[in-house]
Amino acid sequence: MLKNMVLIVALICSVIYMTLFWISNPKANRIAQKLQKPFVITSALLLVLYIIL
Known part of the structure; x- marks a missing residue:
């Protein structure tokens, strides 16, 4: 359970980073x-x- 939540938060951070990268x-x-x-x-x-x- 905790492992899945950590992975989801990491993926959200990665998506935000990629969005900021392509501005x-x-x-x-x-x-x-x-x-x-x-x-x-x-x-x-x-x-x-x-x-x-």
Whole structure:
């Protein structure tokens, strides 16, 4: 159960990251670049936790 929830949250973070990655508006792109790093780190940590569980 916990393992599935961790995987779902990691996938949501990955989807948010990919959405921010594909923004083409220059102003929004600058904001998106600042927000991408936390989502990548969170997703990576959750996937490592998923592997450990």
